[in-house]
Amino acid sequence: xxxxxxxxxxxxxxxxxxxxxxxxxxxxxxxxxxxxxxxxxxxxxxxxxxxxxxxxxxxxxxxxxxxxxxxxxxxxxxxxxxxxxxxxxxxxxxxxxxxxxxxxxxxxxxxxxxxxxxxxxxxxxxxxxxxxxxxxxxxxxxxxxxxxxxxxxxxxxxxxxxxxxxxxxxxxxxxxxxxxxxxxxxxxxxxxxxxxxxxxxxxxxxxxxxxxxxxxxxxxxxxxxxxxxxxxxxxxxxxxxxxxxxxxxxxxxxxxxxxxxxxxxxxxxxxxxxxxxxxxxxxxxxxxxxxxxxxxxxxxxxxxxxxxxxxxxxxxxxxxxxxxxxxxxxxxxxxxxxxxxxxxxxxxxxxxxxxxxxxxxxxxxxxxxxxxxxxxxxxxxx
Numbered sequence: 001x002x003x004x005x006x007x008x009x010x011x012x013x014x015x016x017x018x019x020x021x022x023x024x025x026x027x028x029x030x031x032x033x034x035x036x037x038x039x040x041x042x043x044x045x046x047x048x049x050x051x052x053x054x055x056x057x058x059x060x061x062x063x064x065x066x067x068x069x070x071x072x073x074x075x076x077x078x079x080x081x082x083x084x085x086x087x088x089x090x091x092x093x094x095x096x097x098x099x100x101x102x103x104x105x106x107x108x109x110x111x112x113x114x115x116x117x118x119x120x121x122x123x124x125x126x127x128x129x130x131x132x133x134x135x136x137x138x139x140x141x142x143x144x145x146x147x148x149x150x151x152x153x154x155x156x157x158x159x160x161x162x163x164x165x166x167x168x169x170x171x172x173x174x175x176x177x178x179x180x181x182x183x184x185x186x187x188x189x190x191x192x193x194x195x196x197x198x199x200x201x202x203x204x205x206x207x208x209x210x211x212x213x214x215x216x217x218x219x220x221x222x223x224x225x226x227x228x229x230x231x232x233x234x235x236x237x238x239x240x241x242x243x244x245x246x247x248x249x250x251x252x253x254x255x256x257x258x259x260x261x262x263x264x265x266x267x268x269x270x271x272x273x274x275x276x277x278x279x280x281x282x283x284x285x286x287x288x289x290x291x292x293x294x295x296x297x298x299x300x301x302x303x304x305x306x307x308x309x310x311x312x313x314x315x316x317x318x319x320x321x322x323x324x325x326x327x328x329x330x331x332x333x334x335x336x337x338x339x340x341x342x343x344x345x346x347x348x349x350x351x352x353x354x355x356x357x358x359x360x361x362x363x364x365x366x367x368x369x370x371x372x373x374x375x376x377x378x379x380x381x382x
Contacts, residue, residue: 055145056211071150076123079142155256333349
């Protein structure tokens, strides 16, 4: 009787312990299924989904009249998914032939065990279309965009350019990056545990949002003419560089900004425009030369305005009506202002000259008289 009571107690303890364990497991399972369901659902989807980006078309840059200065060309990005490849040798032969790359480089990437391996980007669309027609398992061809500048060197240091990732590097391209870049989309495919795409399950697509169009105040025709004029001056004067800036005096809009020699925006890392005897092998030296080639001297360099400021004083006097273009002046070669003798650039002076001739001669005496006349006028008005 004693042994029977002991055994019952023993069975009760084991049963109670098993019941507590079972209730704990049920409670844990209920917690995971109810309160943690979203978390583990996302984990499961991430395990069985493969994501590929759909590149957004970068916004165009157009001039004041709508002329396209920067646009996009469709290119392709070629990649492979190791777990989906059925015939590795056929893939290697095809990619080596179509992409004109070394077989060892292709083989290394095809045989690498990874979720996705990039083979080559910025591939011409016609080449990408041919690769797609082979229909080889594991080979992915995704359309992408490459920046294209229709006028090559026109306003190169103003527009700037993009890198291999289509992100702005210098100029307007980087200044307005947030507006131009757009928003990439995605392609989601469902795979099994080995990473092989499941047939019969449609892809999920989130379409890309193109970037905004940037319209600038620059005028293509004025920019072209100004660049040709600057190149002519550089050749005639044997100058190292020539900078030219044209503004609308009514509102300050930039109509043209020239920095010659310009560089080819479609080949921004080529040093051909610098006319070097040999391209430097040292990377630091090459980068310094590239930075020099890309530099926009109109906005990055400082200099004394000198005679260029005479246009402002002349315009002010003409607007005020205090002189006429036929007014006469006399330049003896200097002018004494208080205790200083200010000389004209022509030591002997220009002698008698009209207002127009004085401006053409860049005569300091004429400009000083203009300043005095204009100053007296505004003093009387005020």
